[in-house]
Amino acid sequence: MRRMLFVCAVALGVVLRSEWLVFAARVWLHDLLVRASEATMPPIGRVREIIAGEALSMTLFHLVNLGIFDELAERGPTACGELGRGNFSKVGASFACRYARFGAGAGLLERLSNGSFALTEVGELLVSSHPNSLRDYAMFKLDQRYYEAERRVGEPSNLAALKPESGFKLATGLEFFDYTKTAPSFADSFDGAMQGVSAGVDLAIVADYNLSPTATICDVGGGRGHLLASFLQEYPKAQGVLFDMDDQVNAALQKGPLRPFAERTHFVPANFFEPLSPVAATCDVILMKWIVHDWGDEDAVRILRNVAASARPGTTLVLFETILDIDGLSFERTKHAADFTMLILPAGARERTFAEFSDLFQATGRLSPPRRVKLRSVNSGIQATISTPH
Numbered sequence: 001m002r003r004m005l006f007v008c009a010v011a012l013g014v015v016l017r018s019e020w021l022v023f024a025a026r027v028w029l030h031d032l033l034v035r036a037s038e039a040t041m042p043p044i045g046r047v048r049e050i051i052a053g054e055a056l057s058m059t060l061f062h063l064v065n066l067g068i069f070d071e072l073a074e075r076g077p078t079a080c081g082e083l084g085r086g087n088f089s090k091v092g093a094s095f096a097c098r099y100a101r102f103g104a105g106a107g108l109l110e111r112l113s114n115g116s117f118a119l120t121e122v123g124e125l126l127v128s129s130h131p132n133s134l135r136d137y138a139m140f141k142l143d144q145r146y147y148e149a150e151r152r153v154g155e156p157s158n159l160a161a162l163k164p165e166s167g168f169k170l171a172t173g174l175e176f177f178d179y180t181k182t183a184p185s186f187a188d189s190f191d192g193a194m195q196g197v198s199a200g201v202d203l204a205i206v207a208d209y210n211l212s213p214t215a216t217i218c219d220v221g222g223g224r225g226h227l228l229a230s231f232l233q234e235y236p237k238a239q240g241v242l243f244d245m246d247d248q249v250n251a252a253l254q255k256g257p258l259r260p261f262a263e264r265t266h267f268v269p270a271n272f273f274e275p276l277s278p279v280a281a282t283c284d285v286i287l288m289k290w291i292v293h294d295w296g297d298e299d300a301v302r303i304l305r306n307v308a309a310s311a312r313p314g315t316t317l318v319l320f321e322t323i324l325d326i327d328g329l330s331f332e333r334t335k336h337a338a339d340f341t342m343l344i345l346p347a348g349a350r351e352r353t354f355a356e357f358s359d360l361f362q363a364t365g366r367l368s369p370p371r372r373v374k375l376r377s378v379n380s381g382i383q384a385t386i387s388t389p390h
């Protein structure tokens with residue numbers, strides 16, 4: 001009965017052109033198909049599929065690293081033995097063919113009837129010049145340091161320690177955000193990854209989170225400014241302020257997506273563990289996307305308190321994060337995958353439930369109880385108002 005009502009509601013959504021209902025229907029249908037596909041697979045097949053996920057990720061890595069997606073975008077369909085622009089030996093070319101065949105089985109490429117390979121819509125997202133390219137995300141996530149961090153963090157000796165180390169510290173000797181300061185090319189790759197993986201999320205945020213047209217919009221920990229740039233594009237009379245660490249802000253000034261909006265943007269170096277620049281008092285709304293999940297409770301409260309103390313009372317603060325345990329199968333899996341990733345960051349970094357966010361907000365003593373802002377995304381807004389100190 002519930003399902004029938006749901007289907008009726010969706011049909012009504014399509015008729016009434018409600019984008020929200022169409023979105024809900026797509027998510028629901030996807031979950032249904034995933035459940036059906038998994039239910040029809042024998043358990044041994046499912047376990048093997050999960051284990052082989054590693055081989056598929058590595059194949060994607062090699063196809064990106066060898067430039068195959070870019071090559072196909074330039075050359076169009078290409079015979080398998082000719083991949084590599086003539087740089088591979090005969091044996092090397094045969095390796096590339098095997099990657100291409102496996103990648104085609106997963107829908108990254110299409111194997112044409114004449115044996116050549118072409119890009120699919122999925123594979124296009126791995127071409128460097130694609131506006132929403134996930135190439136940097138692939139290279140970052142499948143980087144040896146990242147991979148090593150994910151593997152080392154779960155070692156029994158680490159879990160037996162009273163204070164387990166973060167994965168990144170174990171793999172490199174430094175915490176993640178200290179390491180990015182020492183390795184510019186890794187920092188570039190991280191920011192490219194954030195930008196790529198953010199593209200769809202930023203679209204949903206700008207579409208579903210409404211602001212006053214003349215607002216001063218501040219993004220704390222905004223990276224190189226891709227979310228802020230999307231808002232400034234949408235609101236031509238708004239002003240923007242980007243707060244992030246020195247290197248990030250300098251990079252944003254030189255090459256980031258905010259450059260076309262430089263006249264309406266302040267670029268402000270910040271350490272959010274210390275009071276922000278007085279410019280924070282000009283903010284009408286403060287965005288913090290994917291910041292709080294990088295930290296344990298104590299650090300998260302410190303950051304939120306600093307931000308609140310630097311802003312005017314009455315300013316809106318909104319986090320964009322995933323909220324655990326509120327959605328269906330596929331979204332929850334994505335969130336738990338993100339939560340797994342958080343283990344490479346300093347201990348305590350994690351995805352949270354709405355109640356856990358509420359506790360953090362309350363502990364600052366400066367924020368109203370939050371409300372959830374729904375987005376057509378796996379992420380949500382968690383919004384509160386900054387109050388005067390008691």
Ligand SMILES: C[S@@+](CC[C@H](N)C(=O)[O-])C[C@H]1O[C@@H](n2cnc3c(N)ncnc32)[C@H](O)[C@@H]1O
Pocket residue numbers: 177194195198220221222223224227243244245248270271272273288289290291294
């Ligand atoms: C996960 S990224 C999120 C970036 C961006 N908000 C986005 O949505 O893509 C975390 C950001 O926090 C910034 N950050 C880390 N530690 C910081 C600190 N102590 N002060 C200011 N920014 C910091 C990083 O430089 C990075 O841009």
